[in-house]
Structures are given as C-alpha cells and as structure tokens.
Amino acid sequence: MKNEINMGIGFVTGRPNVCEIINAYYKEILEQVKRYEKKVNVTFFILYDTEYLNTKADDFYNINLEVYESKINIVYITPDKIKEERHLIRQRYDLNEEEADLIFGHGHARGRNTLMYYALKSGIDYLLFWDDDEYPRACLKAEDGSVYWKKQDNVLKHIEYMEKENADITIGYHCGYISPIPYMECDEDEEGYVTRFIEAIGNEVVTWKSIKEKFEKDGGVTFANPDIADGKGAYEQQAVNGRKFVVGSTLCLNLTHLEKIPAFYNPPGARGEDTFFSTAFDDVKIIKVPLYHFHDGFLKYKEIMAGEEPKKLRVIKSSEKNIEKRFLKASQGWIKYKPLFMYITDPENYEKNIKEVYNNLNKSIEEINNLFDNSNFLVLVDNLKECDENVKKHYADYIETNRIWGIIKEHEKRWKK
Secondary structure (H helix, E strand, C coil): CEEEECCCCCEEECCHHHHHHHHHHHHHHHHHHHHHEEEEEEEEEEEEEEEEEEEEEHHCCCCCCHHHHHEEEEECCCCHHHHHHHHHHHCCCCHHHHHHHHHHHCCCHHHHHHHHHHHHHHCEEEEEEECCCCCEEEECCCCCCCCCEEEEECCCHHHHHHHHHHEEEEEEEECCCCCCEECCCCCCHHHHHHHHHHHHHHHCCCCCCHHHHHHHHHHEEECHHHHCCCCCCCCCCCCEECCCCCCCCCCCHHHHHHHHHHCCCCCCCCCHHHHHHHHHHCCCCEEEEEEEEEEECCCCHHHHHHHCCCCCCCEEEECCHHHHHCCCCCCCCHHHHHHHHHHHCCHHHHHHHHHHHHHHCCCCHHHHHHCCCCCCCCHHHHHHHHHCHHHHHHHHHHHHHHHHHHHHHHHHHHHHH
C-alpha cells in the first residue's frame, strides 16, 4: 500500500450553503486525518449548478481565506469547465455528443459521474460524496427525552475501513430528518389516501406505516444508535434478494478499485441515482462504517454548523413555508425513477406492477392535492406516464451509460500503468 493517501470529498450541489459546510468543518477534517498513521492529502471537489436555484457563480465561492491557507486543496468544477472537458472527452474516447452527454454534465447522476472523472484525473484514491444538507454529527435521545450530540469522524472512519478491509465501497449512517415527507394532518379517511399515495411513490422501505410510527414516536426524527455513534459495529454488507444497495451520501468509493465502480444514472428529472448505481454492482465489497451524518432534510437547523446544537428537534409540518414545494419536488423525483427501477429489478412482472402504481396514484392524488394549499400534485400522474412510456429507452440509456463509463475506466487504467 502507498505511504500517502489522496482523499477526495465531493459535493454535487446547486445550493450555496455548501460553502458553509466547508467553512464549518474543514478544521475537524484536518484534525481527523492527522490522527491516521499515513499522510492524508485532502481535496474538496465542488461541482455547482447555477440553474438549480437560479443562483450566481459567485455564490459558490464564499470559502473562508483560512480554508485556502490550510493544507486542503479546493477544485471547482464549473459549468464552463464541464463544457470544455466534454469536448475533450469526445475526442479522447471517440464519443459522439449523445454518448458524452450521458456521462458528463449536471444533474444528480451526471454530476456524480463528472466528479468521479475529475477525481480520477486528480489522482484521488478514495472519494467521499457528501450532500449539502448534512452535518458530521449524531443526534441522540437521552432518557429524559432531550437531544444530545456527538461529533463524528466522518472522513477518518472511511479511510480506516477502506485500508483495513480493502473495501470497494464504504457507507455510513444517517440520522435526523431522513425522509423528505413532512407531517400531514389528516383524518381517518384521508389517511387511507395518504397510505395509497406513499405506496405509489415509495418503496418497500418508505411506507406510510413506518413514517407515521416515526412521527408518533419521535416527531419524524431518526435518532442515532449510541454504539454506532461511538464507532462500534462495522460489518460487511450482504446481498438481500441478490442485491446490495447504498445511498448517495456518506458514500465512499475506492477509485484504486476502479473496475468495481459502476456509473451513476437516473432518468431525466428523476432521483434514484444511488439506486441505479447499486443495481450495476458486480461482486463488490461494501463495508458499513459506524459513523453518522445528521440529515437536515428541510434545512431547518443550519445553526448546527455554527455549533448551536438544539436540545429538541421538532415536527416539520407540511403547512410550513417551502415544505410543500420541497415535498412535491421529492415526490416527482421518486415517481420518475420508479418505472425504471421496477423494470430492472423485476422485468417479468413489470406490467402488473406498474398498473398497481397507477391504481394507487389515481385513487389518491386528488385527495393528496387537497391536503396542500399551493402545490399541484396532479402533475405526478403525467410524470409517471411519461417515464412508463419511455422505460425501455431509459433502460437502454442506463446500459449505455455503464458501457461508456467502462471505456473511460479502461483508458484510465492503461494510462496509469
């Protein structure tokens, strides 16, 4: 093994608060890696999209001078750089415009692929994806019901287990507001519609029953397990029904095992890039690492970055400002990814399963729309229809994306030799 490690931390973002995260936690990251037995060189990669929230490029450059003066490198992947690099990779790998567009650009999946590519060019060994609404803290519940917090070694732990276990991928845990589903006040009849709706847009993990239980028990908050927050309980993930799945943040990739790392993909406007990434795994070693990120899913606790850790975490209701819009956007991302996911995982029963999704959505969507004041959830019916009608095309794009990524990986492997 090498005596030095090049550690990359990647943000694919459209929100300028990524600067606040870096400013708040860069010292902790440096302190973490100093404790490792090898020298660790840290690089932040910031791939930003100004069209996501109609921001300006300058909004993403509010990094404190002290960060630049530290021993951390910062690499900006700007829209102009992406255009230039897209032209170069077309020539380098003999790709046409459509092929290059599948891999390189903005968006949930393409942004991650682009960031991986830049990390490879920069000689990064391990690449940690970090979402722009997460903080390296574990929230725990005391016996009296109050909340207390524990700092997490969110970079060091990945390095340790990558090296110790010779892993292909390491993945941490999340606490806080994991689901983007807010609390919805509804009577008994309305609750039946909510159940159907969540069944339509969700999956076997996201069910209204599990969400409701969490709201009733802890106000929708997922609290950390004390042992895991203390760094205990790492294990190798085993396949369930023949598959292993990861999530997109606290996700660390071993780029020295590049042949084991597939591409990210999602249908246009969909989420699920981490899910489709997972469906392309082939004999990967995944270590579940005992560390947490607090997911501030509704961006209600940004003061945590300033060290103000609340003693109580409240219920986030659908009536609050911008929550409807955020939930609608999340619902669209889910419903657009669902047809392809069902087609990949159970192609023989696709027609039967997609009919059930239509049935649940059609029998709940108008009532769901009535629970909200402003957002038009009826658009989800058209979203589902469009992605259902194009599911074979999206599947072909998913296969093609990984074929092109394979060409790039093979070229990079030969180049490094």
